[in-house]
Amino acid sequence: MHEMSLMAEVLRLVEEDAFERGFMKVDRISIIVGELSNVLPDALELAFCYFQKQECSLISEKTELAIIREEAKARCKECRKEFDPDYRIALCPHCQQLNTEIISGESFQIESYEGSECFEDKNGR
Amino acid sequence: MKIKMDDDVLKDNNIAANFNRTLFKQNQTLVINIMSAPGAGKTTLLEKTVKALAKEFKIAVIEGDLATERDADRLRALGVKTIQINTVGGCHLDAKMIAKTLPEFQLEEIDILFIENIGNLVCPSGYDLGQDYKAVILSVPEGNDKIPKYPLMFRRTDLTIINKTDLLPYVQFDLEEAQRDLRTINPDAAFLALSSQTAEGMEDWINWLKKAHTHAAFSQN
Numbered sequence: 001m002h003e004m005s006l007m008a009e010v011l012r013l014v015e016e017d018a019f020e021r022g023f024m025k026v027d028r029i030s031i032i033v034g035e036l037s038n039v040l041p042d043a044l045e046l047a048f049c050y051f052q053k054q055e056c057s058l059i060s061e062k063t064e065l066a067i068i069r070e071e072a073k074a075r076c077k078e079c080r081k082e083f084d085p086d087y088r089i090a091l092c093p094h095c096q097q098l099n100t101e102i103i104s105g106e107s108f109q110i111e112s113y114e115g116s117e118c119f120e121d122k123n124g125r
Numbered sequence: 126m127k128i129k130m131d132d133d134v135l136k137d138n139n140i141a142a143n144f145n146r147t148l149f150k151q152n153q154t155l156v157i158n159i160m161s162a163p164g165a166g167k168t169t170l171l172e173k174t175v176k177a178l179a180k181e182f183k184i185a186v187i188e189g190d191l192a193t194e195r196d197a198d199r200l201r202a203l204g205v206k207t208i209q210i211n212t213v214g215g216c217h218l219d220a221k222m223i224a225k226t227l228p229e230f231q232l233e234e235i236d237i238l239f240i241e242n243i244g245n246l247v248c249p250s251g252y253d254l255g256q257d258y259k260a261v262i263l264s265v266p267e268g269n270d271k272i273p274k275y276p277l278m279f280r281r282t283d284l285t286i287i288n289k290t291d292l293l294p295y296v297q298f299d300l301e302e303a304q305r306d307l308r309t310i311n312p313d314a315a316f317l318a319l320s321s322q323t324a325e326g327m328e329d330w331i332n333w334l335k336k337a338h339t340h341a342a343f344s345q346n
Contacts, residue, residue: 002217009135009137039251089309
């Protein structure tokens with residue numbers, strides 16, 4: 001179970017960016033979790049709830065987490081057809097050749113976040 | 126205000142992995158990241174490997190465990206420079222942990238560095254450590270269905286080693302089916318079967334390492 005440390009990394013990257021831009025609050029975070037990423041959305045949500053309750057950062061109980069699921073898709077390099085891979089990722093169900101590539105489902109990305117309440121810039125920049 | 130990021134969550138790990146990779150290449154050190162479930166025989170295989178290669182190669186090891194220096198002590202007893210990383214509950218090694226240990230090695234003198242990852246077939250597969258090759262060990266008592274059950278681990282490794290083949294007469298393990306399953310998941314992966322205990326098949330592994338070392342030495346930069 002590494003979702004706790006992965007969620008900590010998500011929040012660290014978002015907060016770093018938000019601090020730089022002068023936001024005081026983060027209202028929403030959208031992340032993309034691929035079906036082949038070995039990351040469990042439920043465990044991420046649980047970890048997120050834990051961090052919300054820490055209240056020592058830009059994240060609060062009002063911050064929303066949106067998880068966008070990215071489907072597993074593969075393409076056969078022989079017949080060029082796309083397919084939904086089962087565990088036999090390299091086996092094309094159309095032509096039975098063992099020469100495929102994964103084209104989606106491996107992502108684990110921060111898509112975007114929403115920040116609000118900017119600092120007043122005292123230097124007027 | 127919406128801010129678009131499109132950042133890989135593991136981007137800092139990937140930066141650290143590339144830093145490690147550059148150092149390894151500069152020093153012509155072959156690095157193998159060894160993964161498996163707990164108890165598959167990673168440390169025992171390393172002990173036997175060190176004994177077989179000690180005359181020809183300078184070897185070092187990074188040991189990953191949740192707790193204790195036990196595995197590191199086994200390798201130190203053979204005169205191998207070994208650094209133990211204790212993750213205290215963490216289920217995998219990451220590239221930053223590896224980077225932190227590197228100042229303790231004289232990489233220019235090391236031909237082969239083995240990284241023994243935490244015993245776990247899930248999380249370690251997702252973290253690039255900067256290695257040249259990822260190897261996964263599957264031991265015969267675990268059953269050959271581990272391959273289809275953990276496809277991502279076997280998909281993401283360059284070499285699958287079936288270990289404890291001396292136990293084949295006593296347990297259910299279909300070696301041919303294992304190889305067939307592996308091909309449907311990762312047809313490019315190398316496949317070896319051996320027993321650290323009896324040394325059966327060890328030669329293939331040693332030869333694989335020698336070839337990999339030659340390749341790493343010639344492909345620097």
